[in-house]
Amino acid sequence: MSDDQTATNAQPWNDPNAEPFLQIKSITKKFGAFTAVNNVSLDIYKGEIFCLLGGSGCGKSTLLRMLSGFENPTSGQIIIDGQDQAGVAPYARETNMMFQSYALFPHMTVEKNIAYGLKRDGIPKAEIATRVTDMLSLVQLDQFATRKPHQLSGGQRQRVALARSLIKKPKLLMLDEPLGALDKKLREETQFELMKIQESLGVTFVVVTHDQEEAMTLSSRIGVMTAGEIVQVGTPHEIYEFPQNRFVADFIGSVNIFEGRISEDGTDHVVVKSQDTGTDIYVPHGISGVEGQKVAVAVRPEKILISRTPQNDMRNAVTGVVDEIAYMGNATVFQVLLDSGKRVRVSQSNRTRSDDGALTWDDRVHIGWAGAAGILVTS
Structure with a gap:
C-alpha cells in the first residue's frame, strides 16, 4: 500500500469515495x-472522535441533542449509518x-449503574453479567464494582x-462536556x-466541549462553532496552523493580531502595511485581494x-520593551x-533549568518571525 493510500485510509474525509457514517444536512x-x-x-466518518468546539451559547449542545433525538430539527436531515433519523425516538x-453531569443513580452500585440499560432492554442475566465484567475491565474499575457513586473520585x-x-454497543456515542467536572491533571x-477506549471499540464519538486543549488532544477533526454555525472543520493541525478566518485564529489558542492594509x-x-x-x-x-484592502496578520x-x-x-x-513576564514551567510568556x-x-x-542572562522586565528587546509564520486573515 502506498503512503498516499495509507494517509487516505487514516483520513477518510480526504477520500472522495468514502461514505460518511453520520450526515448532517442543512x-x-x-x-x-x-x-x-x-x-x-x-x-463525520466511522471511528472518528469528532469535537464540536465553541463558546457558551454557540449551538453545539443543541446540535448534539438533535443527533440524539432529544430535540427535533426545524428543518434539515440527519442520517446515521444510512438511516434517516426523522421521527425516530431517542430510545x-x-x-x-x-x-456532563454523568447522571449516575446514587443508590446503585457501579456494576448496577452500568447494567441498568441492558436490564431495561430485557437482556438475559448471564449476558448482562458477562458484558458488565468486560466493561469494568475496559474502564479499569474491576475492584470498584460494588461501590456507590459517592465512594468514587470524579475520574472514576x-x-x-x-x-x-458504551455497554449497549451504540454505533454513535455523544459526549456533552465529558471531562468538564475534572481537575486539570485528571x-x-x-x-x-x-x-x-474509543480506539479499542471503534465506536464513533461526537464530543461537545468549550475546552480548546481538550478538543485538540481528543479529536480526529474539530468543527469550530459560533452563533449557530460551523465556521471551520479540520484536523487539530489544520485548525491551529491554517485558520480560515479571524474568528478561528483568535479563538483557537493564543495569537497576536496585527491590523493593516495590503500595500x-x-x-x-x-506585503501588509501595519500601524x-x-x-x-x-x-x-x-490571496484574492487588492491593494489597500483591510486585512490582519495572525502570528x-x-x-x-x-x-x-x-x-x-x-x-x-x-x-519593544518587556512589559510583563509569566513563568509557566515548560515555557515563559513575555x-x-x-x-x-x-x-x-x-x-x-x-x-x-538555568536562567542566567534571562530577559527581565523593562529590557529592550528585538522580536521577529519568519514570513511563513504569519497567517493572513480577511474576515
Missing part, C-alpha cells in the same frame, strides 16, 4: 424567533449520550458513566484513557523569537510593548 433549529443552529451541514436510535465516576453509555490523564499584492506574497508594528509585514503567499506567540540583539535573519522584525504601542505576546520554551 440542519436548522429555531426556538421561536431565535435561531440556535443555522443551516449546518457536516459529514430507538442506535446511539447513546453521556451527559466519569468512567462509570462512560461504561454505562482531565489530561482521562483524555488519553478515553482515546484508548503589495504579488502572486506569491503579500500595529510600525513596519511592513511580509507574508510569503498570495502565534511560540513562532516569534525574542532577544536583546537584532533579529537580522527574520523577514519581519520589530523592537508581553512586549512595541514602539508603536501595540502589545505582543511571545512564548519561549524553557529548555534548560
Whole structure:
C-alpha cells in the first residue's frame, strides 16, 4: 500500500469515495424567533472522535441533542449509518449520550449503574453479567464494582458513566462536556484513557466541549462553532496552523493580531502595511485581494523569537520593551510593548533549568518571525 493510500485510509474525509457514517444536512433549529443552529451541514466518518468546539451559547449542545433525538430539527436531515433519523425516538436510535453531569443513580452500585440499560432492554442475566465484567475491565474499575457513586473520585465516576453509555454497543456515542467536572491533571490523564477506549471499540464519538486543549488532544477533526454555525472543520493541525478566518485564529489558542492594509499584492506574497508594528509585514503567499484592502496578520506567540540583539535573519522584525513576564514551567510568556504601542505576546520554551542572562522586565528587546509564520486573515 502506498503512503498516499495509507494517509487516505487514516483520513477518510480526504477520500472522495468514502461514505460518511453520520450526515448532517442543512440542519436548522429555531426556538421561536431565535435561531440556535443555522443551516449546518457536516459529514463525520466511522471511528472518528469528532469535537464540536465553541463558546457558551454557540449551538453545539443543541446540535448534539438533535443527533440524539432529544430535540427535533426545524428543518434539515440527519442520517446515521444510512438511516434517516426523522421521527425516530431517542430510545430507538442506535446511539447513546453521556451527559456532563454523568447522571449516575446514587443508590446503585457501579456494576448496577452500568447494567441498568441492558436490564431495561430485557437482556438475559448471564449476558448482562458477562458484558458488565468486560466493561469494568475496559474502564479499569474491576475492584470498584460494588461501590456507590459517592465512594468514587470524579475520574472514576466519569468512567462509570462512560461504561454505562458504551455497554449497549451504540454505533454513535455523544459526549456533552465529558471531562468538564475534572481537575486539570485528571482531565489530561482521562483524555488519553478515553482515546484508548474509543480506539479499542471503534465506536464513533461526537464530543461537545468549550475546552480548546481538550478538543485538540481528543479529536480526529474539530468543527469550530459560533452563533449557530460551523465556521471551520479540520484536523487539530489544520485548525491551529491554517485558520480560515479571524474568528478561528483568535479563538483557537493564543495569537497576536496585527491590523493593516495590503500595500503589495504579488502572486506569491503579500506585503501588509501595519500601524500595529510600525513596519511592513511580509507574508510569503498570495490571496484574492487588492491593494489597500483591510486585512490582519495572525502570528502565534511560540513562532516569534525574542532577544536583546537584532533579529537580522527574520523577514519581519520589530523592537519593544518587556512589559510583563509569566513563568509557566515548560515555557515563559513575555508581553512586549512595541514602539508603536501595540502589545505582543511571545512564548519561549524553557529548555534548560538555568536562567542566567534571562530577559527581565523593562529590557529592550528585538522580536521577529519568519514570513511563513504569519497567517493572513480577511474576515
